[in-house]
Amino acid sequence: MPQTGTGGRWRDRLPPERAYKRRAGAAAPAVEQDRAAGGRNQRNVDLGDGRLARASITLRLYRSTRRIRAYLRWSQDGRTEERYVCEVESDSRKQNLVEAWRQARAKGFLAKDALPPESTASSLGVRASMRGNRSRDTKPELLLRGLLHRRGMRYRVDTQPIADVRRKADLVFPRDRIAVFVDGCFWHGCPDHYRPATKNADFWREKINGNRARDAETNERLTAAGWTIIRVWEHDDPAQAANQIENAVRRKRDSAHLDRAKADAH
Template sequence: MTEAASDRQRRWKDRMPPDRAWKPRAGISREARASEQDRAAGSRLARAVDLGEGRYARASIALRLYRRTRRIRAYLRWSQEGETQERYVGEVDAETRAANLAQAWEMAHAAGLVTTEAVPPESWASSAASRAVMSANKGRDTKPEKLLRSALHRQGLRYRVGARPLPGLRRTADVVFTKARVAVFVDGCYWHGCPEHHRPAKKGAVFWQEKIAGNRARDAETNEALRNAGWLVIRVWEHEDPEQAARAVVKAVKSRQETGPVDQS
């Protein structure tokens, strides 16, 4: 038995692993599940099972709690010729689901169960990870934006989409409540340097560090400019639960509708 395996056995010897260590969030969408797997693996392309002849299947990690032994086991799952395939990866022992997924992906790569798809020769990206990030990037109408807008709409709020809060300021908010002066931005974890999920690029590290730092500085400037004009700025990370984020936005909008925005001009 390896030292790591021995440590895992000791970790849960006297207590049951908490739900947050393995259980997925209730009501999580298929798109959010895929994003969760992408973050844990390092990129979408790092979730590849090589089927041969240049063909790949996109795999996922499933975490299962075995209550009798107090163990969390990770399994690799993918579809091949219409049939679901599954391979045991190993036991994981972190305190959170995100950390256990990342741990399981590392084990799957180390065991050769998965690989990272090669960047096509015609691609301009410097690496598979960069290509995956760039391909997934959209200027507007991203999945997290749509989920948040849907949640706000169900709460009875009406808003403008992709609008400039201040006509003279070249900054576009994802959701704008003009009368209440509330501007909502849904920030991508990679492009805006999420402290929880941002994974720095290994190739062209200096370039990407400067790029992300520039985005964060621009965010701060936008926040300050809008606040000075009497706007309330709300920033939502793409990984946040859209229903929880929507409730915070609704509360802020209704509060400002009742009291009125503060004019600081």
């Protein structure tokens, strides 16, 4: 890779779009940033007073100079903050993100943290996931609910779909018999972000495997009762998840309307 920040890579042409633009069908933005940074816990900036914010890298093309600049962005007290990191010069967006995160870390822009001695977590990422776990009203869940509500969708929150299965879904459409679960990456063993614990490994392996088995059993029992199950990972794009849910609800309603029309015809 050419020396970063020299600004001389593209003298007679613009950089290719693949060097800075996200491609269609790429991994979700959060997943892309996690991979480039080397893990979700590697993306924090220090807000002071013991607070951390999750940051991301934005790549911008400056057409007049034919340069791509990387900026670190995060949210603080309701405002979006930004800090220039470096110029990047690879033809690959992935490599440019990796280089920008490396530069941000080298320049001391990212927070350095350590596990407290009493923590049972095996890493900072695991601890953040554990501490962020809530039974309801998580940030991904609130984002998803807001998108669906603005589309005119109405649902119940944190509700048992059926009495025989004593487990609550995060969103329930009772008339359409659709149950939505927004699963946390750590507690439900996300294939992209879950990493087996090394501290108290047997305990956590048993815990996560138990949660996975419980999820599978819940799916089977609700499906057998005639329900449609939709599971969304906390890292999934909320807009794509909202599309999936809305399409499922509308298909159910169209099918029910057709069945009623056929019954009336007879």
